[in-house]
Amino acid sequence: MRGDEPRIPLSVKAGAESAAGQVWGELIDIMLTILFDGVAYGMLLFVLACGLAVTLGLMNFVNLAHGAFAMAGGYCTVILVNRMGVPFFAALPIAFVVSALIGLILERTLYVHVYRKPHLDQVLFTIGLVFMSVAAVDYVMGSSQVFVQLPSWLQGQDVIFGVGVGRYRLLIIVICGLLTLGLQLILTKTRFGSRLRAAVDDARVARGLGINVNWVFAVTFAFGSGLAGLGGALGAEILGLDPSFPLKFMIYFLIVVTVGGTSSITGPFVAALLLGIGDVAGKYYLPAFGAFVIYTIMIVVLIWRPQGLFARPAGR
Amino acid sequence: MIKTPTSFSVTRSLIGRSHWHPLEIVFWVAAFSTIWLFPTKYLILTEIAWLALFALSLDLILGYAGIVSLGHAAFFGVGAYTAALLAKHEIINEPVLALIVAGLVASAVGFVTSFLVLRGTDLTRIMVTLGVALVLRELANQNGWLTGGADGLQGVTMQPILGRFRFDMFGHNGYVYCLTVLFVLFLLARRIVNSPFGLSLQSIKNNPLRASAIGINVNLRLVAIYTIAAGYAGIAGALLAQTQAFASLAYFDFERSADLLMVLVIGGTGYLYGGLIGAIVFKFMQDYLSVWTPQYWPFWIGLLLVLIVLVGRERITGWTRPIRELASKLDWRAARKDGA
Numbered sequence: 001m002r003g004d005e006p007r008i009p010l011s012v013k014a015g016a017e018s019a020a021g022q023v024w025g026e027l028i029d030i031m032l033t034i035l036f037d038g039v040a041y042g043m044l045l046f047v048l049a050c051g052l053a054v055t056l057g058l059m060n061f062v063n064l065a066h067g068a069f070a071m072a073g074g075y076c077t078v079i080l081v082n083r084m085g086v087p088f089f090a091a092l093p094i095a096f097v098v099s100a101l102i103g104l105i106l107e108r109t110l111y112v113h114v115y116r117k118p119h120l121d122q123v124l125f126t127i128g129l130v131f132m133s134v135a136a137v138d139y140v141m142g143s144s145q146v147f148v149q150l151p152s153w154l155q156g157q158d159v160i161f162g163v164g165v166g167r168y169r170l171l172i173i174v175i176c177g178l179l180t181l182g183l184q185l186i187l188t189k190t191r192f193g194s195r196l197r198a199a200v201d202d203a204r205v206a207r208g209l210g211i212n213v214n215w216v217f218a219v220t221f222a223f224g225s226g227l228a229g230l231g232g233a234l235g236a237e238i239l240g241l242d243p244s245f246p247l248k249f250m251i252y253f254l255i256v257v258t259v260g261g262t263s264s265i266t267g268p269f270v271a272a273l274l275l276g277i278g279d280v281a282g283k284y285y286l287p288a289f290g291a292f293v294i295y296t297i298m299i300v301v302l303i304w305r306p307q308g309l310f311a312r313p314a315g316r
Numbered sequence: 317m318i319k320t321p322t323s324f325s326v327t328r329s330l331i332g333r334s335h336w337h338p339l340e341i342v343f344w345v346a347a348f349s350t351i352w353l354f355p356t357k358y359l360i361l362t363e364i365a366w367l368a369l370f371a372l373s374l375d376l377i378l379g380y381a382g383i384v385s386l387g388h389a390a391f392f393g394v395g396a397y398t399a400a401l402l403a404k405h406e407i408i409n410e411p412v413l414a415l416i417v418a419g420l421v422a423s424a425v426g427f428v429t430s431f432l433v434l435r436g437t438d439l440t441r442i443m444v445t446l447g448v449a450l451v452l453r454e455l456a457n458q459n460g461w462l463t464g465g466a467d468g469l470q471g472v473t474m475q476p477i478l479g480r481f482r483f484d485m486f487g488h489n490g491y492v493y494c495l496t497v498l499f500v501l502f503l504l505a506r507r508i509v510n511s512p513f514g515l516s517l518q519s520i521k522n523n524p525l526r527a528s529a530i531g532i533n534v535n536l537r538l539v540a541i542y543t544i545a546a547g548y549a550g551i552a553g554a555l556l557a558q559t560q561a562f563a564s565l566a567y568f569d570f571e572r573s574a575d576l577l578m579v580l581v582i583g584g585t586g587y588l589y590g591g592l593i594g595a596i597v598f599k600f601m602q603d604y605l606s607v608w609t610p611q612y613w614p615f616w617i618g619l620l621l622v623l624i625v626l627v628g629r630e631r632i633t634g635w636t637r638p639i640r641e642l643a644s645k646l647d648w649r650a651a652r653k654d655g656a
Contacts, residue, residue: 042641056439061441062438096612103564110622110626114626119384119438119439119442120378120384120438120577120581121625122625123384123386123442123577124578124621124624125578125622125626126623127618127621128619128620128621128622128624128625129622130618131574131615131617131621132614132615132619132622133618134614134616134618135611135612135613135614135615135618138611138612139611139612139615143611187477190388204347213394228356247571250570251446251447252444252452254446255443258439258443285425288458291454292451292454292455292458295450295451295454296447296451298443298447299444301430302432302443302444302447303435306435306436306437
């Protein structure tokens, strides 16, 4: 990866050593805060990566450029909020729409030619897109890290039951939680959802039943890109946004997808939460190991269960 | 006329495959003549030499065994750090010996990790190879006392090659050294892929199930070629570390593995010369682009990758096909003549 590791600042403040009785209480507070930060981070990762999970499961298409759409959403928000003075909450849906549109256009013009090619071609193609997006954003926006100007009431921390809760992280948990619920409802209750599930389970049979798999895929791809864009917009503050974003977080998205499996969205959701909590806790308790633990766990899981931890046994 | 292949004719056809084609001889004569033809270009020529070896190593597993790897830089980095550490702490002063040791260390890492790529689909392999490279990079990053961490391994002094040839400031000896190592290892690779072992690898690439049905031990052979390729990559990294007297974390980078795939794809996979030709094209292109637009050249590299895939790899590398077909025809004739 280029540059240093992804930045995941913790809102934990190590408590000063006080009376012996308070030490345990403080330890638990710190643990709860880590848990809270980890959940926020994990939810963010899920929103960023769930589009990738669906496209991978649906078309067996290896899209390493997924982070580029997230970056598009992030920079879109930065331009809207910082330069044009659009309110933060108005910028979020715009970031979603812009990323989704970019996704739709690219899918219809470029990606569609690559689905039937071997994985090597897909990897080369999407790496090419990543390189292009990194250099293009560098050219347009400069290479330094940018931040979104948050409304003042979103900054700072509240203490709830003695646990430090960052307001912005709480917002992320709420938004991402609602999104996850919504996604689950769309997937299980709507007609489109059942078509999508049918297409993921067996695209050929789904085609035979008259489902327009290509259309389902295009819509899903655009929606997934939009979600990534929204995630990028929300995460710019926590993950850090600079032109190398797609490269830095590519591995994180891929971990969520491969560990969670591609047959449902529950798998990636649990995987993202575990990854988020594990990463935050690992960086707090075992800073010497860095990202080492995460990568090792990923390799072990892949060897142990190549289809992902939560894949249904009866796939295709 | 259909003949049952006897072991005799099989041997003949194998020997026929390994015949030296005149074009190959021209290629290597041209390669060695650059030593005298371009004395001002040693730096880029040296880079081409180690990159070609690195790409050759990827060709062994991708072009011949069909393993898609996004983390081949792992072995490159291991070899580079091994060579640099051996020279820095004066454990092995003689570069050639250190080179061999670096190759062996990288092979050992390759052997251990090869068991990870046996299972699963292309995606799993991509992820696992990528993960291995990231883990090794992280290890090198964390153990700064040994590797120098993010600053890279500095203060390496190289001793003369074979105790006689110094790494001079013009890079002459360094280039001759790299080119010779490339040639020797190319000969070895050529021998490997034209052996029955190499043929069995290609059958595994085409259809692993059928290959195992005709009695080929698929896993054993994949482990073997992965180990060999890791050694090649390690030697390529060691060459870079020795000629630059430096090793850095960037050697493990994802971009390096990705660029490598591109090098191989430009030249074409599965006929050994692809990596060599690709390295020449890639380096000159990169050199040109980075002079023209120093900061943004990855954009054009990316665009080229996208175009290569959209146009089709086969058509891009098609320009080498007439040569290859001619070569195989000539070889076939030679085999028939000998076998009749």
